[in-house]
Amino acid sequence: MNNTNMQKSFFVIMLLIMAASLAVPLFRLSLSDIPKAVKGTLDLRDYNGVRDKTVKLSGEWEFYFGQLLTPEDFKNQEPSGKTIQNVPASWGSYQIEGEHLPPQGSATYRLRILLPAEGGNFGIKITCISASARIFADDQLILECGSPGNSPETTVHKYYADTGYFQTDDGEVEILVQAADFSYVNSGILYEIHFGDQKSIAALRMYDSFLDISLISGMSFLALYFFGLGLQRKKSAEILFFALYCLVSSLQASVRSEALLNYALPALSYNTSLKILIISYTLCLYALIKFLYHAQEGGSSRRANLIIDGITLFFILLDWFTDFYLWGYIYTVALVGQIYVLFLLIALLAKNTKGGSEGRYYLFSAVVSSLIHLLTILANFILLWESNLFLPVFQPIFVLSLALYMSEKYENSFKTIEKLSDRLVVLDKLKDDFLAKTSHELKTPLNGIINISQSLLDGAGGSLSRAQAEDIRLITSIGKRLSTLVYDILDYSKLKVMDIQLHIVCLDVHQVAESTVDIFRYLIKGRPITLENKIPPNQHLIWADENRLKQIFSNLLDNSLKYTELGSISLSCRQDGGFLWIQVSDTGIGIPADKLKDIFAPYEQLGEQSANQRGIGLGLTITQQLIELHGGQIVARSEPGQGTSFTFSIPLAKDNKPQRSLPGDYVGYDGSESLATEALPQTVHVGGEFSILVVDDEFSNLKALMNILTLNQYNVTVAINGEAALHLLKGAFHYDLCILDVMMPGISGYEVCRKIRETYSPLELPILLLTAKALPEDMEAGFRAGANDFIEKPFEVRELKCRVSTLVQLKNSMDLLLKKETAFLQAQIRPHFLFNALNTIYSFCYTNPGKAGELLAELGVFLRSSFDFSSTASLVTVEKELRLVKAYVAIEEARFGSQLEVEYAVEPSVLNFSILPLMIQPIVENSIRHGLLKRSQGGKVSLSLTHSEDCIQVEVIDNGVGIPASVLKDLIHAKSETRGVGLTNISRRLLRFYGTTLTIFSVEDHGTTVSFRIPAKT
Incomplete structure (x- = not known):
């Protein structure tokens, strides 16, 4: 079934519902055999429906104007001033002695009801007796609405419907109604009073309340729905006016009929209730007229709108702030307003019918329901028919018809937009595919440009002039910018099709930030900018993709650097609930207020704001989407000239602790070990x-x-x-x-x-x-x-x-x-050392043969250790290493005599511990050759071996020439032949086998101290 057939079916169904709602009550009224009161008496003795139906107490009542009579006043004799008047009616329409009664005053109504049988439980239901009343039944006060009095000071007005119940044992019931009104232009019993047994009256009360509640709740729900829809479609003002109409209609229904608002708010005064009723009528008409104006899309002039606004505002202010009440004339206002609404509806229908709009049948239904609703309002005001005489379906049908008309209208608009969107999606995809393919194709040549340019700067093509080097640096810089742009386009393309997979892990946010800041600190070298990471370590664990989080930091820091010529850039954070809010702040040029709202849009830039600006404006767009993929959000704050701050949220790990586990044993080894x-x-x-x-x-x-x-x-x-x-x-x-x-x-x-x-x-x-x-x-x-x-x-x-x-x-x-x-090192025996040692021994052969023999023995010890290649990696005892030192020292002391003095301070407990070979002798040799013998007067070397805390402390001190400060810091790692490989080798082996290194302290012209500390092992 197409839309047109559906609308026709809807129109037919609504017509049938409205016809039934009108026909059934009218048919019942035409067939009704309920007797009416005649001259103050209602005879129900021959009416069988009084026990299971309600009876309307309409007809001729006794009426006493200006008197508030009680049942006691009728026991002895009948009070004077009796007239017979029709009820329901305003007593302003009554004539006594040819004159109309004033609308304000007090009066008493009296009716005798003759029942078909004696006794029973009965009740009375009133809709509204203006504007205060008391009702007596057989001397019992059964219902009170306000407090009637003979003057404005003694009268309390009230506005609501109510029921009262009583029991009688007689076949006759006397109903006495006191009424007083000093406020309202229509006074007295305006609507029919219902009488019946208690069950029937309670059922009627429930039925009328149900109808009102249904209408109020339905219209309120529609108001909320259309208000929400109107806020979403800000350019469709007719939706908001339609929502306003639904809202004030629900308010109107709450103060009419059963007046449920007065029950919900007992403190609500009569005057306030009346004002709410009048204002709600006024606003209903205003909202409908404005809705129809906007629905015609320019069908009304600006002057007409201003006139409608002015008239509405005038009546609302007049009603609320003055004692002039419009109730006596409200039906005239309602009649004129409803007729104007009908005119606008018919004009809209004609326009849509002429244009072939598919929503015309909804408008047909709206016109018919509006017409019937107008007639029921007139019947209510003029004929004083009850509000719920007809089922209140006409206004809901009217609202539903207009709602479906708008829905059809927006559906047609949506279809048009959908077609255009499909076309735009195809074009957008073509554009994205083109960018992605182009970016992929650009990656290789760009890398070639960057690498070749960098190689030229490094001298691959020979020396460059200063101008050539600057040009090539510029080429390299442009190539890197283009490369960054290519990666941004690729990421943007992936994000658009949600082709990015996040590898969420638990991270210490400080470390991710610090690693990124390290890179940018290098990039800003030479620029007057400080970069500080204020995020504390080991305090904030988050769930994030490490790679993408670094990309977020990089994009935000890069953006700050673009627009910060000097000052500072800082990273900080704060915890809020289950999220960590991270802030990147700078002291740059800031962002103008008119551009701040658009900075996350694709291809958005600040234009000419900074000379350092580069890229095409995708960085912040990618950053926002990556943050949202993590479940966070980002906001920006800026003040031109003061700087900018970007704050984004990332989910915290549960209880700020990583929730991870590592099960089971590992394969690849014997399985006895597990990792926990x-x-x-x-x-x-x-x-x-x-x-x-x-x-x-x-x-x-x-x-x-x-x-x-x-x-x-x-x-x-x-x-x-x-x-x-x-x-x-x-x-x-x-x-x-x-x-x-x-x-x-x-x-x-x-x-x-x-x-x-x-x-x-x-x-x-x-x-x-x-x-x-x-x-x-x-x-x-x-x-x-x-x-x-x-x-x-x-x-x-x-x-x-x-x-x-x-x-x-x-x-x-x-x-x-x-x-x-x-x-x-072990084998190095320089020829001059061996030659000098032999010359020294030779000289002692003539002068001191015994000494020569001792020196030959020491030289033998030294040579045996030097040629023992098998011990280069094995351990020797400290005693053996010390023996090698003493052999070397003995030869050198024989050569230089008093110029050389060597002192030993060795604890006996260290001699049996093991040590790597050639760890002490090269240090002593270095002190003698490079420290003492470069001084003409020689000097002293002290060797100390101590044992403490399961460690051996070795210390060699000389008072030689010392080491210049410029040489000292590179001494251990020196590679030049003049210094040999001794200290370098010792330092490396200490590090390799013991995890320690040499400590060297030296003061030029005062000497040097070389020491190390190793574990004491046998």
Whole structure:
């Protein structure tokens, strides 16, 4: 069934409902045999429906104007002033002695009811007796609405419907109604009073209340719905006016008929209730007229709108702030307003019918229901028919018809927009595909441009002039900017089709921020900008994708750098509920207020605001979408000239702790070892030749690395943070490779790498960095920190194996070099030393043969140790090492006599401990040759060997020429022949086998102290 047929069916159904709602009550009225009151008496003795139906007490009542009579006043004799008047009616329409009664005053109504049988429980229901009343039945006060009096001061007006119940044993009931009104223009019993047994009256009350509640709740719900819809469709003002009409209609229904608002708010005064009723009528008409004006899309002039607004405002103010009430004339206002509404509806219908609109049948239904609703209002006001005589379906049908008309109208608009959107989607996809393909094609040539330009700067094509170098630097810079743009376009394309997968892990936000800040600190070298990370370490754990979080930081920091010529950029954070709010602030030029709302839109820039601006405006768009993918949001605040701050939220880990577990034992070794949080750090020996230290705060990564490495016969030690790794490296156990994660709690991988390089060279301990994304700037930061290589997570197993194998072989080559250096040191006997030693012995052969013999023995000891190549890596006792020192010193003392003095301070307990060979003699030799003998007067060398705290302390002190400060800092790592390999070799072996190094203190012209401390082992 198409839309037109559906509308026709709806129209027919609504017509049938409205016809039934009109026909049934009218048919009942035409067939009704209910008797009416005649001259103050209602005879129901022959009416059988009084026990199961309600009876309307209409007809002729006794009427006493100006008197408030009670049942006592009728017991002795009938009061004077009696007239017979029709009820219901306003007593302003009554005539007594040819004159109309005034609308204000007091009066008493009296009616005798003759019942068909004696006794029973009965009730009375009133709709409204203006404007205060008391009702008596057989001397019983059964109902009171307000408090009637004979003057305005003694009268309390009230406005609501009510019921009252009584019991009688007689066949006759006397109903007495007191009424008073000093406020209202229509006074007295305006609507019919219902009489019947208690059950029937209660059912009628419930029925009327149900109708009112249904109408109020239905119109209120529609008002909320259309208000919400209107706020979404801000350009469709007719929706808001339609919502206003529904709202005031529900308010109107609450103060009419059963007047439920007065029950809900007992403190509501009569005057206020009346004002609400009049204002609601006025606003209903106003909202309908404004709705129809806007629905015609320009069908009304601005002057007409202003006139309607002015008239409405005038009547509302007049009613609310004055004592002039419109109730007596409200039907005239309602009649004129409803007729005007009908005219506008018919005009709208004609316009839509002429244009072939599919919503015309809804408008037909709205016109018919509006017409019938108008007639029922007139019947209510003029004929004083009850509000609920007809089912209140006409106004809901009217509202439903207009709602469906708007729905049809918007459906047609939506279909048009949908067609255009489909076309735009196709074009947008073509554009995105073009950008993505172009970006992919640009990556290779751009990398070629950058690399070739950089190689030219490094001298690959020969020397460059200053102007040429500047031009090539510019080419390199432009190439890098284009490369960044290409990556932004690729990310933007992926985000548009939601092709980005997040690898959510628990992170210490400080470390991610610090690693990014490290890179940018390098980029701003030479610029008057300070970059500070104020996020505290080890306090805030978040759930995020490490790679994408770094991208968020990078984009925000890069944006700050673009628009900050000097000043500061800082990162800070605060915790709020389950989220961590991170702020990136700068002191740059700021963002104008008119542009601040658009900065997250694609391709949006500040234009000419900064000369440093680059890119095409995708950075902040990508940043916002990445943050939203994490479940957060980002806001920007800025003041021109004062700077800008971006604040974004990221979910916190539960209880600010990582919720991770690492199950089971690891394969790749015997299974007796397992990895658990409380057992870290932990070492697994598989009998391999090489040992590797793995540092990562992710248990899953530790497990994967341990599985892979142990399967390949590497001994593995795992640690969970940088502090643990540095502690392990200070121990006696030595490692051939360190695999280090960049993002870790406490201190970052970059910082750990820098601290390792303070002790170990890249050859002595290679470092392989694990990073989420090996971008050029990340790799540059890692190599500056001292890393040997990078591998990107998630990594391929074969790639990891190759990189690990290469680096451990590099370390093995370094160890072989160290052994050869030791062998060379052990075997180095310079010809001049041997020649001088033999000359000295020869001279003593004539002057002191005994001394010559002793020197020959010492030379033999020295030569035997020098040619013992098998001991280059094995341990010797301290006593044997000391014997070699004394042999060397004895020969040198014989040569230089009083110029050389050597003092020994050796604790006997140290002699039996083991030590690497040639650890002390080269230091003593260096002190004698380079410290004392360069002075004409010679000097003194003191050798101290002490034992304390399970360690051996070795200290060599001389009072020679000392070491210049410029030479001292590079002495241990020096490679020149003049200084030999002695101290360098000793330092490396100390580090290799004991995890310690030489300590050298020297003051020029005052001497030098060289010392080291090693574990005491036998």
